[in-house]
Amino acid sequence: MQNFQWFMLVGGLMVARGLWGSTIARLPFTSATIYLAIGLALGPLFLNLFRFDPLREAPVLEVVAEVAVLISLFSAGIKMPVPFTWSRWLPAIRLAWLAMALSVLLISGFGVLVLGLPVGAAILLGAILAPTDPVLATDVQVRHAGDNDPLRFTLTCEAGLNDGSAFPFVMLGLGLLGLHELGEGGTTWLLVDVAWATAGGIAVGIACGATLAYLSAALRKRIAKHEVLDDLLGLGLIGVSYGIALSVHTYGFLAVFAAGVALRQTELRLIHARTNDEGLLEPEVDEAHTPAVVPTAPTVSGGALVFKEHLERLSELTLVLLLGGAASLALAEWRPWLLALFVFFIARPLSVLTSMIGAGIGGRATAITAWFGVRGIGSIYYLTYAINHGLPPSLGRELINATLAVIMLSILLHGASVTPLLNRYWR
Template identity: 50%
Template sequence: MTTATWFILIGLLLLIVGFTFSYIKSVPATSAIIYLSVGFIVGPMGFELFHFNPFQESALLELLTEIAVLISLYCAGVKMPAPVSMKRWRTPLQLATFSMVLTVGLVTLFGYYGLALPLGAAVLLGAVVAPTDPVLATEVQVRHADDPDELRFSLTCEAGMNDGSAFPFVMLGLGLLGLHDLGDAGWRWLAVDVFWASGTGIGIGILAGSGVGWLVTKIRTSYANTAFLESFLGLGLIAFAYGISLLVNAWGFLAVFCAAVALRHTELKLAGLMQGYSTAVEARREGEPQAHVHVSESSLAFNEHLERLAEIVLVLLLGGSIFWDSWSWRAVGFAAFLFFIARPISVHLGVLGSRAPKRMRNLMGWFGVRGIGSLYYLMYAIQHGLPEEIALELIHLTLVVIALSILVHGISVKPTIKRYWRSRKPRI
């Protein structure tokens, strides 16, 4: 495809989505299915107008997916309710740690014994597909900070955290393949990749988000007529927190998510509006002389549009990367194992002791959407020297998993969530 053809294709997709936005919201499917279908039609499975090769274009795809995940993590973070309390965050914390570790372990066993992969490659595959996705899981994300649904909150918060907590297992897989220094008996991996990188990333995010929130509030209260470009402040916070994390070898995904959570928390706290979004809006309507929650709210809309644009491009490329023979029993069987065995088992075991009811645990076990984050981790591994034979095998498995996740989760999410909400309404 020529440059002109690409512009025409992307432009048509944007126009179609723009004109049919209300209709897409009403049909029992997600917009990602449309983008994937277009990719199938114009790619190797259809008219063969283009073929995107993830292995040859791994550097470009790593950059694109990295940006998409960062923007999505920020959007998820600023929608988290404040104040942050262990009572409410316990379930997603267990999902992002215990459940994710269990998923990595189960996939490793399946990859090593069922797919005959080397141990390092099996661990890497587990790390790639274990994180749930904040980009493609729009329908199961919280709508705003006052969204009362615990299911959406838990899934959104899990996706925000496990995109960072999976990184140590990516490095473990690379280390077992001889591509990363794990240290004697794994001490360096445990000390640096697990404790230092995770803890420092969280700390950087909290400090950066709190600092920006405090500075904006301080300037607004001192100089009432000061105007800001809130969308730039949001993007600047993403880049700053992520850059500092990379500089000190911390996990930047965790930093960005925590920075977004801390930004909103700080703005609400300093404004005296800790009860949430609706309280802040009402206070502004009444003209109370308080600091306002501007950055987290104003930058969210802008970043959500960037997130949607990234989704269109990346899912289109995904569809153009898959051939008819990609749908092997090996890949489809692995996806079925992940969706129907590994994810449900890891969720039910991982949230033991939490207050999540059984019906909610069942739905969390199903809606483990895989997507752009998995692509990023795989491209990251390829760029760090993953052997071509292993890389091609993991690309094959991962692309099919993501495509099937878009299809099966995308078709089931709206009717399932609708039935879930209907069952929670009191019967008269």
């Protein structure tokens, strides 16, 4: 396909999505399913109008997927309810860390015993496929900054956290393949890749988000008519927090999500404090729920949210189309699809049910959470990250086929079940 044809295709799909957004929302599948069907129809499996090789285009694909995930993580972060409480966040933390580790373990075991992969490659495959996706899972995530639904919060928070919590396992897999330094007895991996990179990334994000909140509030308070470009500030915060996190060898994904959370939390606390100082009654805050007051003062998090959601939709459209162009006859083999079935019907449910014992969110919410482990753009990023760090081409091809099968099946299964299951759950 030539450039003008791509512009017509992407532009036409965006117009259709904009005009019939509410109609598509009522369909028994998501917009990602439509994009995938169009990509498959135009790709090498059918019309062969274009093809996309993830192995050859890995450098470009890594950057595109990286940007898409960063925007989605920040958007998820600024929609997190205020205030932060451990009782609210603990189930999501269990999912992001304990369920993540169990998923990696189960998928790795499948990779060794069924797919015949070496241990390092199997762990790497588990790290690629275990994290849920913040880009393609928007239909089951928090819808707006005041959304107080605990199920959507748990799924959103899990997707925001486990895109960083998967990284230690990626580095472990690369290390066992001889592509990363693990240290004597794995000490370097434990101290640097697990402890420092995780804690440091969260700390960097909190510091950047809170600092921007104080700066913007001070400017608005001192100069009443001072114009603050919230969209630009949001993008700038993503870049600064991500860049600082990477420069000190911490996980940038965690930093960006934490920056979004810290920005929103700090801005609303400043507004509440200012409201109280002006003699108005401060709202009662139940630690299990979002404060009843919706701020009327302008905030960076509120002003940047709509723009970020539009960028999310554009990245979803583009990357899912490319998935269709990457599908080839190699996907006709049974092993990638057997793996995909194992991930969604055994690994995800078993890891979630085990990690959520005693979490107190209820049996129905736990069951819904166990099913909606959406895989997508985050897995593409980890895959291309591994390829660009020296993964052998033959092994890269095998992991590409496995990842494509899992993402495609996720789009089909979760896309077809999200509306009826959630409508029944909320009813």
